[in-house]
Amino acid sequence: MSLDKATVRRIATLARIEVPEADLEPLAGELSGILGWIEQLQEVDTSAVAPMTGGTDVKLPWRADVANDGGMAEAVTANAPDAQGAFFTVPKVVE
Amino acid sequence: MTLTSLTIAEARDQLRAKKISAVELTEAHLAEMTKQKALNAFVTETPDIARARAKEADAALAKGDAPALTGIPLGIKDLFCTEGVLTTASSHILDGFKPRYESTVTAKLKAAGSVMLGKLNLDEFAMGSSTTTSYYGPTINPWKAKGSGADLVPGGSSGGSAAAVAGGLAMGATGTDTGGSIRQPAAFAGIVGVKPTYGRCSRWGVVAFASSLDQPGPMTRTVRDSAIMLQAMCGHDPKDSTSSKLAVPDFEKALSRGVKGLKIGIPKEYRPDGLNAEVAALWDQGIAWLKDAGATPVDVSLPHTKYALPTYYIVAPAEASSNLARYDGVRFGLRVAGQSLDEMYSKTRAAGFGPEVRRRILIGTYVLSAGYYDAYYLKAQKVRALIARDFEQAFTQCDALLTPTAPTPAFAIGAKFDDPVAMYLNDVFTVPASLAGIPGSSVPAGLTSTGLPLGLQVLTKRWDEETMFAVSQTLEDAAAFKRLV
Numbered sequence: 001m002s003l004d005k006a007t008v009r010r011i012a013t014l015a016r017i018e019v020p021e022a023d024l025e026p027l028a029g030e031l032s033g034i035l036g037w038i039e040q041l042q043e044v045d046t047s048a049v050a051p052m053t054g055g056t057d058v059k060l061p062w063r064a065d066v067a068n069d070g071g072m073a074e075a076v077t078a079n080a081p082d083a084q085g086a087f088f089t090v091p092k093v094v095e
Numbered sequence: 096m097t098l099t100s101l102t103i104a105e106a107r108d109q110l111r112a113k114k115i116s117a118v119e120l121t122e123a124h125l126a127e128m129t130k131q132k133a134l135n136a137f138v139t140e141t142p143d144i145a146r147a148r149a150k151e152a153d154a155a156l157a158k159g160d161a162p163a164l165t166g167i168p169l170g171i172k173d174l175f176c177t178e179g180v181l182t183t184a185s186s187h188i189l190d191g192f193k194p195r196y197e198s199t200v201t202a203k204l205k206a207a208g209s210v211m212l213g214k215l216n217l218d219e220f221a222m223g224s225s226t227t228t229s230y231y232g233p234t235i236n237p238w239k240a241k242g243s244g245a246d247l248v249p250g251g252s253s254g255g256s257a258a259a260v261a262g263g264l265a266m267g268a269t270g271t272d273t274g275g276s277i278r279q280p281a282a283f284a285g286i287v288g289v290k291p292t293y294g295r296c297s298r299w300g301v302v303a304f305a306s307s308l309d310q311p312g313p314m315t316r317t318v319r320d321s322a323i324m325l326q327a328m329c330g331h332d333p334k335d336s337t338s339s340k341l342a343v344p345d346f347e348k349a350l351s352r353g354v355k356g357l358k359i360g361i362p363k364e365y366r367p368d369g370l371n372a373e374v375a376a377l378w379d380q381g382i383a384w385l386k387d388a389g390a391t392p393v394d395v396s397l398p399h400t401k402y403a404l405p406t407y408y409i410v411a412p413a414e415a416s417s418n419l420a421r422y423d424g425v426r427f428g429l430r431v432a433g434q435s436l437d438e439m440y441s442k443t444r445a446a447g448f449g450p451e452v453r454r455r456i457l458i459g460t461y462v463l464s465a466g467y468y469d470a471y472y473l474k475a476q477k478v479r480a481l482i483a484r485d486f487e488q489a490f491t492q493c494d495a496l497l498t499p500t501a502p503t504p505a506f507a508i509g510a511k512f513d514d515p516v517a518m519y520l521n522d523v524f525t526v527p528a529s530l531a532g533i534p535g536s537s538v539p540a541g542l543t544s545t546g547l548p549l550g551l552q553v554l555t556k557r558w559d560e561e562t563m564f565a566v567s568q569t570l571e572d573a574a575a576f577k578r579l580v
Contacts, residue, residue, distance in 0.1 A: 008457070015416060015460040016423070016437065017453055018445035027457070030515060034458055037516050038405040038471070044478050051476030052483055055293035055307040055532040056337045057557065075195040081430035088425050091436050 002032045098123035099263040100580040103167050103320040106266060110156055110166045117152035117166025121145050121210050124168040128212065128264045134235045136259040138173045139181045140213035148210040155208060164327050165208030170265035172256050173214035174221055175201045175311070176300040180211075184302045185229035186219045188447025189428040198300025199332045200269060200311045207327035212265050216255030219449045220419065221276055221304045224521035226254025227508060228451045236284055236505050237262035237579055241546040247505040250280030250521075256314045257284035263580035267315040267324050271301060273308045274407050275501075275525025278537040281314055282500035282550025285539040285578060287567070288314045289321045292557050293532035294339040296325075297332035305414035306337075308407075308529050316578055318538060318567045322346035325560070341558060349561035350568040355389030357566070360493030364400035365524055374499045374549060377541045381497055381551045384573035385566065393493050397485040402478050403527040404519060409462050409475035410530070415452075416459025422447060454515065483531040490556040495566045498524050500537040500550035524552060534560045536567045540574040548576070 003011075005024040008031065012019040019027065073086035082089045098120050101109070109115045125142050145168065152166035176182050176194035183189045197205070205211070218228040225248040227233040236249040237258055249258040253270030257280035260268050270277035272290035281288025289312045296311040303309060313324035326346050332338040361382060366375065382392050424430035424443030431446045433439035448456065462471035489496065502523055528535045534557070537550040551570055555563040 003461075007461075011457050011461045011464065013441075014464060015456050016420075016440040016444055017448065017456065018438075018441035019453075027454070030454060031458060031461070034408060034454075034515060035461075038408060041402055041405050041409075041474055041478055042470075044399070044402055044474075044481065046474060046477035046481070049477040049480050051473055052480035052530075053307075053476060054337065055310075056339070057532075058294055058337060058339050060336050061333075077426075078195055079192050079427035081424060081428070090425055091433060091439050093436050 003028045003035065099127045101266065102317045103164070103266050103315060103323055104317070106167060107163070107323070111161065113156070117149040117156065117210065118146070120166060121149035121168050124212055124265060131237070131262050131264055134237060134258050134262055134264070135232055136215055136234050136255045136262070136264055137170070137213045138183055138185060138216050138231050138255070141180055141211055144180070145210050145212050152208055152210060162207045163323060164204060166210060167208070167266050168210045168212050169204060170212050170215045170256060170259045170268035171201055172217055172253050172269050172271060174217060174271050174302045175269060176302070177201055177211070177214065180214065182214065182302070183231070184220050185217045185231055186447065186449070186452065187230045187429060188422045188444070192427045194300070196300060199297035199334060200301070200328050203330070204269070204327055209327070215259055215268055218252035218254070219452050220302065220415070221252040221271060221273055222415070222451050222455055223251045224275070224279055224518055226251040226280070228449055230449060233508050234258050235508070238285060238505060238547055246508045248283065248508050250283030250501070250505065252276040253280050253314060257281055257286060260284070260286050260314050260316060261579050267313055267320055269311055269328070270314045271309055271311050272529065273304050273411060274529045275522040277312045277314060278525045278535055278550070278552060279501045279521055281537040282539070282548065283505040285548030285576065286314060286316050287318050287321045287536065287538055288312065289325055289536045290529070290534060291325060291329060291560055292534045294337050295329045295534070295560070297335040297338045299332055299334040303418040305411040306418060307414060308411060318564060318571045319347065319350055321536070322350055322564050344561050346560060346564050349564045352561070352565035353388060354385055354566055354569045357390045357495060357562070358493040359385050359390045359392050359566070360395035360489050360496040361392050362395050362397045362400070362489065362496060362498060364397050365498040371503055373543045374502060377549050378497070378499050378551065381540055381570060384570060385497065388569045388573065395489045395492055395496070397489055397527065399478065399481045399485050400527055403482050403530055404523055406475045406478045406482065407526045407530060408458070408519060409471050410479060412455040412459035413463050413472050414459070416456045416463065419452070419456055479530050482527055486531045486533055486556070494555070495562050496554040497566070498552045498554070500524060500552040504543050504547035504549055528554050533557055534563050536563050538567045538570045538574070539576040539578070540570055541576065
């Protein structure tokens, strides 16, 4: 699998990382190298195998769907780069 | 014997016997940190916290009410959230982040009486095998090759932890292991590193890299110290849904079990053509030591071993791309202004992430994107199941596996940068166990002809850290490895 510049640009947009035009070509090369190496997995027969979706054999616990936490807006926003009062701020999204 | 060369077990006994005080033990380590600042092991030093906790420890010791780690100075990998103390994951994007909460593991270590010396350097977001991708610069391995002054990497990602413990800056340190990030640096720095079973230690409050693989563990100078430290770190935590409710065994007690009657599996796939001759020779020596101690080596096969690394490099980046989506310039850390919300996100993340993290987020985004999910991510999850099954089958024939920890000794800072895949190969022997979720240790077992440490890896089945500790202790006893301190 070889990625072109346009694909790298598209992935970068999906990942919300601005990639300078000059970096696209070298990145395409690096990512293609990694994907080419990963390609060997296709030779493994997995037709009768269930995917392993986590790291544990422990059954995940259930709990009642109730709020058991909250009321700490000050602590939650304390590390925000531009908190105002109990609110996070973002650039204006509605005109 | 200086205060900074004591083991945790020795210091514990001397503190309890009032032969030394926690304050003097802590001061000795703070002085050593200043003396060896050039190693760049710490991102943040916390001498005020250390001194305050040391005083509390002495008070507790005076009262005779001292839990296991009372007064023991430890370093904390800067991936663990520590309340009110800068937590960076060695990334620019977490600039200024001071968590308002304490990770479960560090809270347990605190409750056990330990003294936090500071936060230790790592590869950015734990992505790397050399501690060179840190925003705060590389950490230097205290070991040097014979007749050479060249700076070597301490391995990674827990390289700050490895350097601090090997160099006598801390008696022990926390690490985290996603694909080898405790075991490989332990091998490179000539110390012991233990990755317990996935689910043994809570991940709550540990900056997430790949959630189905991440697991905290101890890094120390002896096997006994790792047993003592792990005992304090693990146990059920309702805040981590993958945290096990199983009772935690007495790890220190397991050390004296020995290996008599145990079957030790030697996986043939870990001896590829061209394996470093000194690494292969040490492995053979390790087999002989265990045999001398009464164990029986048996040949086993883990047929899907060669697919572990490519599987890992789908699963880990996929999970990372999702976990790292939270760094958006809104809730914590760095923000770079933009005209629109998307532009602010994109500029913040471009400025905040280093090249290796960016590379992995992009790979992860790609393998999860529409049209590729089945071909990459689902395929990798299925191969992961086969890798786990390989181990299950091997453990029907043996009690533990013995392998080298890493394919090479520590390399020079700046090496292996051109090809990301070449760097990934460092973890070829550690990644399979991570994917399977089984416990593993690295024990320093010998030196290369150039005088650099090499480690042997012990793997056991899920939840059987006791056998892992028993085998590790036997190796340590036989190897009589000469530590730096």
